[in-house]
Amino acid sequence: MATKQYWLMKSEPDAYSIEDLERDGREPWDGIRNYQARNFLRDTMAEGDLALFYHSNTKPPGAVGVMEVVSGPEPDALAFDENSKYYDPKTEADGETVWVQRQMKFVRKFARKVSLSELKEDPELEGMLVAKKGQRLSIQPVEEAHFRRVCELGDD
DNA sequence: GCCAACGTTGGC
């Protein structure tokens, strides 16, 4: 992969927040159970790519920091865990699962959250997927210019 | 807590 790619990855802060990642330093990004998001996670992402950490289902939702992809695709451990809400009964006992995870490393927390309403209003961010109605994908590609602009707003 | 938008499942 010649050039770095950029992503936006959603998490509900009650489940896992940027503060949790700052504390942990590194964390498997798991529990992805949507095929389109899985395909990005498994096939398109590359080590060294940067991602916006986005807090969803909170007031207000928005981008809160940056993290880096630091592993290749790995089998999602939660798919094997019968006690997990992400357990997949179709996952095989011999270690085969269709679900993958990536190790993500904390890079930085923004000085301030860039809210969804700001993402929608900023003319430089026009066309950003997360601002589109009905866009629920929890892992989305982000254009480099958009990524830079969100960082600029957050690092104020 | 509501509900629109979507994805998945399963009967036929």
Next chain:
DNA sequence: GCCAACGTTGGC
């Protein structure tokens, strides 16, 4: 392979 029913996401 269609599509209605159901489940989930996530903004509001």
